[in-house]
Amino acid sequence: MSNDQYPPSEPAQSSVKQAQARPKRESAHTTACQHIHLLEALPYPAWIKNRRAEYLYANKAYSELLGQPVHTIKGKTDRQIFPRHLHQQLAHSDAQVFKNKQTVELDDIVLFESKADKFWLSKSPLIDASQQTNGILGIMKPSATHQTNTQSLPDLALTAVRNSNEAVIITDDNFKIIFVNSAFSSITGYSQSEVINKPANEINTNWLAPEFMDSIQHNLHYHDYWEGEAWNRNKDGNLYSENIKISVARSPDRKVSHYIGQFTDNTEQRQAQEKLEFLAFHDPLTGLANRALFLDRVTRCIQMAERNKNHCAVIYLDLNDFKPLNDRYGHPFGDEVLKKVAEKLHNLVRKVDTVSRQGGDEFALLLEETTSVEGAILVAQKVITSLREPMQINDQTINIGASAGIAVYPDHGKSSEKLIGNADKAMYAAKFLGGNGYYLYK
Helix, strand or coil: CCHHHCCCCCCCCCHHHHHHHHHHHHHHHHHHHHHHHHHHHCCCCEEEEECCCCEEEECHHHHHHHCCCHHHHCCCCHHHCCCHHHHHHHHHHHHHHHHHCCCEEEEEEECCCCCCCEEEEEEEEEECCCCCEEEEEEEEEEHHHCCCCCCCHHHHHHHHHHHCCCEEEEEECCCEEEEECHHHHHHHCCCHHHHCCCEHHHHCCHHHCHHHHHHHHHHHHHHCEEEEEEEEECCCCCEEEEEEEEEEEECCCCCEEEEEEEEEECHHHHHHHHHHHHHHHECCCCCCECHHHHHHHHHHHHHHHHHHCCEEEEEEEEECCHHHHHHHHCHHHHHHHHHHHHHHHHHHCCCCCEEEEEECCEEEEEEEEECCHHHHHHHHHHHHHHHHCCEEECCEEECCCEEEEEEEECCCCCCHHHHHHHHHHHHHHHHHCCCCCEEECC
């Protein structure tokens, strides 16, 4: 994203003057930017001003208190927001902060004459590496809740971001890292010394990956914010899932000065969610598609076959003599038989096809893009031949076969329910005829 997309709000005086002023201005923004993301999480109004007492940043709580959107606050002074008696008092306290380089506290401040609410206000200097005060960090809260013997809110805020379980990463406008907290190191495996002054994309921060950049750049350009989810790799190469938030910090002339990223490791939550989603549509014993997923796949297959003017087929299977084996050797043995059958069926079909356990000892196959009825019959014959072969389960060698019923779209049903139902009927016809064979629905 180019920094030249926003024209400066002030006319250029001279190239020499700009060159002299730029280091101080950038230093002020670097100092301020390290506070921005943690202030956004505070429930209390907070803001940052530059040396001209113009608002560089205001958090959501301050925006709501003033009843103004954040973008209308930025660039203004207190004189443009508050009544005269109040903005003079606030300007005087700002001057004290810049002069003495010390925190100034005001109590029982009434912001609006129409409201009786009183606030405690703390203003702290933002001091850069050259020990110059380049800005002010302000935080306020209702006077009734303020306790003077507590740690100052700016210190609390800085402590909060450093010790937060949420990773924080701050970069300059070229995505060079200038700050990370301890949670960042815990999640990614990279220490601060390994990443400071490095391009963020060198440490596998997926929020800079190409597939994310279009969405990121659009939202950061127009909304100064982007949020998303991604899989990433830590320093050891292990995958983790992260929720990512990115915000933009801009200078008074609307140029991008910094990017602030927050992310959390939600791998366990994501894996648990994926496991629940898997169990909702798969058989827990065999891992095959369950009845619900199979029905959905058949529905989609019919829709595609209708568009492409081809066939899809359902083969419904029932194992022969499974119940006697289950009764003789026990349910754990029977479960191993079912898993072995599932493995055989999975290896007999194409990747585009679906194998399902319908329940008990019944299975079903969906053959997509079948060119003919004869093609479905050939698959059924392969399945029956394979299941006739002896199986080694634990220390036992068993023989088990299957009966198969075949139904092909559109000849034997034009809906998923009808197609599956007719394949089931054909399977019972195959069993009636002696089993270990197939029957094509008629």
